[in-house]
Amino acid sequence: MSDITPPYPDSYSQAEIQEILQLAIASHHTEDELSRQQLWEIASELDISNAVIQSAERDWLERKAVDRQRRSFDLHRRQKFKQKLTKFAIVNTFLVSLNLIAIGTLSWSLYILLFWGLGIALNGWKAYQSGGEAYEKEFQRWSFQNEVKQTVATVWTKLQKTLQA
Known part of the structure; x- marks a missing residue:
C-alpha cells in the first residue's frame, strides 16, 4: 500500500470546517464531554464573539427542549394507540367468541371487526407518523395544552401556599 496524501486545498467551506473541527475535537479529547468553559475557550480561539456563541448555545438548548417535548408527544400518542388497540382486541375477541358460540360461524362480528x-x-x-403538517398542528396543540396545565398547576400551588400562610 502506498502512503498517498491528498493535496490540501487553499480554502474550506463552512460545512467542511465544521466536519474537520468535529473530527479534531472528537479525537483530541478522550472524555465524552467538554466543559462549558472549554466551549467558550474554543469559540474565543476561533475568534467567535461571546454574543454569537451565547446565541448559538441558547438556540441549541431550545432545540434540545423541543426535541425532548417531541419525544414525549410521540410517546403519548403511541401509548394512546396501544390503549385503543388493547380495547379493540378485548372487545372483538369477546364479540367473535359470542358470535361463534351463538351461531357457530362468523357473521355480524366480522363486520364490527373489519370496520x-x-x-x-x-x-x-x-400514531407512528412523525412528520407533516397534521403532525405539527397536533404537536402544537398538545404543547399548548401542556403549558396551560403547568400554568394552572403552578397558580394552584401558589394559591394553596398563600391560603395556608
Whole structure:
C-alpha cells in the first residue's frame, strides 16, 4: 500500500470546517464531554464573539427542549394507540367468541371487526407518523395544552401556599 496524501486545498467551506473541527475535537479529547468553559475557550480561539456563541448555545438548548417535548408527544400518542388497540382486541375477541358460540360461524362480528379494525389501523398509522403538517398542528396543540396545565398547576400551588400562610 502506498502512503498517498491528498493535496490540501487553499480554502474550506463552512460545512467542511465544521466536519474537520468535529473530527479534531472528537479525537483530541478522550472524555465524552467538554466543559462549558472549554466551549467558550474554543469559540474565543476561533475568534467567535461571546454574543454569537451565547446565541448559538441558547438556540441549541431550545432545540434540545423541543426535541425532548417531541419525544414525549410521540410517546403519548403511541401509548394512546396501544390503549385503543388493547380495547379493540378485548372487545372483538369477546364479540367473535359470542358470535361463534351463538351461531357457530362468523357473521355480524366480522363486520364490527373489519370496520373497527380499519379505524385502529388509521390510528396506528397516525400514531407512528412523525412528520407533516397534521403532525405539527397536533404537536402544537398538545404543547399548548401542556403549558396551560403547568400554568394552572403552578397558580394552584401558589394559591394553596398563600391560603395556608
